[in-house]
Structure formats: C-alpha cells, structure tokens
Amino acid sequence: MTPYWQKSSFCSEGNSCVHISTGPPATIHITESADPTQATLTTTPSSFRALLHVLKLDKDPTRA
Template structure:
C-alpha cells in the first residue's frame, strides 16, 4: 500500500501532526508525524466517525 497521506488542518509548521489516508477498500489509516516507528492505526469508517464524534464532544481531552 502506498497511501496518499493528508495532514491535519490543525497542524502548525514543525509540530507533530496527525496524518490520514484511506484505502480503496475504505479502511482509514492514521499516523503521527512525530512517531519514529511510523506506527499506523487502521479503522473502519464507522469506528473513525465514532472517534471524531467523541473528540468533538470532549475537546478538553484532546
């Protein structure tokens, strides 16, 4: 897989950033630019939507 990563719009220059990519099958991948091991988290669209919902409802925990 050679994903096309998109950087979070909340990322400032030089900061550790969240990046997201999707696969043709619909799986969503997340990674963090400051992670030296380049760990990638995979999620279904439903799980990703639930994550975004929780983060929007609880911004103090982000």
C-alpha cells in the same frame, strides 16, 4: 499503490502532525509524524467517525 496522506488542518508548524489516508477495502489509516516507529492505525470509516465525534465532544462539552 502509494497512499496519499492528508495532514490534519489543526496541525501547527512542527514535527508532530496527524496524517490520514484512505485505502481499500473501505479503510482509514492514521499516523503521527513524530512517531519514530511510524506506526499506522487502521480503522473503518464508522469507527473513525465515532472517534471524531468523541474528540469534538471533548473539545466542546456543550455539543451532543
């Protein structure tokens, strides 16, 4: 099965975009389009939520 990659909504026009895909069994795959090695990070949904939470805190330190 070929994964469906979704481009980040924060991606501007250009070559450097984060792409996310889901796959069995309950995994999330993350890649960056400008990476010449096409490396893919595979994680769990709970770890991905934690990553997004930290990134949002970093963007707005008043959020907890």
